[in-house]
Amino acid sequence: MNPNDPGAALAIAVVLFVLGLLGVMVRRNLLFMLISVEIMLNAAGLAFIAAGTRYHMADGQVMFLMILAYAAAEAAVGLAIVLRMHAAGRATLDADTGNRLKG
């Protein structure tokens, strides 16, 4: 792969992102939705790495490290919410059941 041509890497990133987005939108299981969000984050990270390689700058890698930290934090919070929901007596992981905040 030519490091000066990030086209392929970006294409993979777009595919990954769309997959993740579709996952968030069609899956109803909260755990799978969390996993889909992780995929979207990784797609963004991949795009950064590709861009950093293209311009020979370290910023892309810095951004990826930051996204990694985001992902960890997001997973921690998301899983904590899932656990709390379980502790509160919710029988299912279906996201659509938590819809009491509607206008």
Added chain:
Amino acid sequence: MTALLPLVILCPLAVSIILLLSRGAMPARATCGLVALGMGLCAAIAVTEAVTFLTGPASTGALHVVLWNWMHVGGFGAQFALTLDRLSLVMMLVVSVVGFLILLYACAYMIDDPDIARFFTYMTLFVASMELLVLSSDLLGVYVGWEGVGVCSYLLVGFWYHERPNALAARKAFVVTRIGDALFLVGLLLLATGVGRLDIGSVLAIAPMAPRPAIALGCFLILGGAAAKSAMVPLQTWLPDAMAGPTPVSALIHAATMVTAGVYLIARLHAMFLLVPGIMFLCAVIGFITLLLAAGAAMVQTDIKRVLAYSTMSQLGYMYLALGCGAWQAAIFHLVTHAIFKALLFMGAGSIILRVHHEQDIFRMGGLRKSMPVVFYAFLAGAAALAGLPLISAGYFSKEMILTSAYNVAPLFWLGGVFGAFLTSIYIFRCVFITFWGHERTHPHGRTTIVEFVPLVILAVLAIVAGWVQTPEVIAPMHLFSTLLAPVFGPLPEEHGGGMLLLIGSIVPIIGVSIAWALYKPRHKAPVPLETPWTRTLRADWGFDALYDVLFVKPYFALARLNRGDAVIGFFGAVAWVTRTGGAMFAHMQSGQVRRYAGWIAAGTVLALCLAV
């Protein structure tokens, strides 16, 4: 000395703010103590200031205290400054000393009212505004005070707003004086564009050079503002209704101070009014008509406070007559004595009303002479001063001074004034004889407290002796008051025909009192109010209310109803409809399903990216 002057305004203002912030949490006694302290301080400072000023080097000039630069816009500039000269000094003393006595009285009057803190918040705010009106050296500052007293009057007339008539009376007072305020404001703006400044010194200095029609129009508009504030014909209809407020309010605002603000304003600007004799004549005519109409209406009133309200209008008519005749000293002298005796009469009436279960109809009182002797003698002193009984009353000297000057301008004015004095002595002693003589028709309860007695007695003594500071040449060469004001108004003009006029002016009130006695002396049968079509018209203010109702109020309401569906309303209605419908539409997006939200976010991002690229 210069540092003390702003305190005359700040003391009552501080009390007002403290009471406002306390939100009624303070006990009633503490509230009264605070008010007495603040107003006592205000009066003490005013007196100190007056003494230092008059004994100081600038006693014939003026003392200016510039507090800060208010604004500087284009060619127009205004300073926030106070001026103490001999005229504002007299007014300041009236407002703070009479104000102090009335607020002291009000402490006793209002002590049982649950809303006493609100009452005194307004009252002290009123005193502060009035002091600002009197002391400000800039017409813009005068206007601020002018509006301040207007709004306090509104709030206090409608103080017991739970009862609908009171709220309506307050609204009427506000709207009618509003007309005058608008005239006054337009007059000020006219002066500001013509002269470029609004501080009184510059206005008076530049006025002779300014084009005469502009000055005439400015004077006319200011006269209109003053007339509305002082309840002069044709804007007089609010004052009798304003009696819906608590009695100390009537004493302070609608007798002693606010209604005389117009007189003070015209006297303050007298150099400008002298340039336009036509407006001066109009002022005299307005006063002349008002004094006769109001005296006529007072003859048939049955409510003790309305008798006094009409008498206030009538006495203000005398002051405007004096102003129109160029007798500035006489007008201010009558203003001072009127503030004393009318405050006294109102407080006496208030004490009676408190004792007889809030009954205000004089035909249901009677025989109160024995049960409340102090109030009786105080009221008698006030009534004597109002009627102008010769030598033993303050009102006699000030009224004679006005009548003499009126005679020198036009004998017709004098004749009308004497006839007004004749009516005055009849109606006020009618009130006295019906209220205090005869059989007791309502048994008084409770007792009048010492806090009420002190102001009553002080003012009663003043109502008897205060006139002796200025006496006609024939009686005694005493000219303290006109000498005091000479640096402002110039020396007193020569009197003509003093002796004969004085004799007639002294006899007329005595005849009036005799007639009142003949008509209303105690008989076996209780007196009843006269009921004829004539008296009904008179009692209803000569039908002015009905006339204005047909001329202005009804067409206005009809117009407002007609205008309900016009384009402006339609536009704002459309805006409201779009907002409401849009809100309802977008509310559907908020389904509560997280997956939908994610979809909307993605769609929004895509849209934003498309727009950006």
